[in-house]
Amino acid sequence: MKNALKKIDSRNELISVPKVGIALLLFAFALSCKNYSETEEASMEMTENAKEADIVSSSAAIENKNSERKFVRTADAKFKVKNVAQSTYAIENATTKFGGFVTYTNLQSSVSEKFDTKISQDSILETTRYKVENNITIRVPNTQLDTVIKTIAQQIDFLDYRVIKADDVSLQMLSNQLAQNRSKNYENRLEKAIDEKGRKLKEINPSEENLNNQKEINDNRKLENLALNDKVNFSTISLYIYQPETTKQEMVVNNADISAFRPHIGIQIVDGLKTGWYILEGIIGFIVQLWSLILLGFIGYIVYKKYLKKQISKAI
Incomplete structure (x- = not known):
């Protein structure tokens, strides 16, 4: 009998072990499906963000380090955001993060409609429809232009347009440099001629004036190249951002109808x-x-009635 019971217990143990294993496998499968689903959702979200970034990105914003050309890169964009103030702060922070700076920002609200609705004798509902917008101009290192543009793209709710330009100024800079060299050579020869031959005052004055003019031309060429170098090294991004029209309602006192306050x-x-x-x-x-006057009047009346009236009657 004991042997039979042992056999039954051993069979139950054999039967329960596969059941536990199956339950663990099902739990592991469900957990892996959940992780896969979360990973897939995150991957889809990253893909959507990447697509939005690609909308405003461009190969014009990519610096080719092996090229000897010099490009002045500019970007213009207009797009709608969910909140202009928050997007402005995000753009300014991204600009500073990647080594740029803000040169202009004009955050303002433009009222499109405003009207009052009388709610009660002493209250008015003031309704204002307005649009918040901002014009922003930033400058960023040309090597970070594409990165900054992709960062800004995360704020886009609807893109109106984007324009990215890359103007090749290599020949212009070379022309300025050659003109500067020619001017410098002429300036040196002119200085040497003044030192050797210009002994008389009437000969020195025109030569000195010509020398000053030549120095001014040389300085202007140098400044032009410095300005071009600055534009090459720092790209300019001009942004116009706006948000959907917002309605604000506020209860105010009706000062016009004073009858309500009676x-x-x-x-x-x-x-x-x-x-x-x-x-x-x-x-x-x-x-x-006036009691004293009343008293005097009363005394006079008594005197008149008792004495004066009798004398008057006797006299008559």
């Missing part, structure tokens, strides 16, 4: 009784102040 009829009656009583008190007080 007191209730009961309060007016009580105030009238108080006012009448105050007037009566004033009259009584005024009469009391």
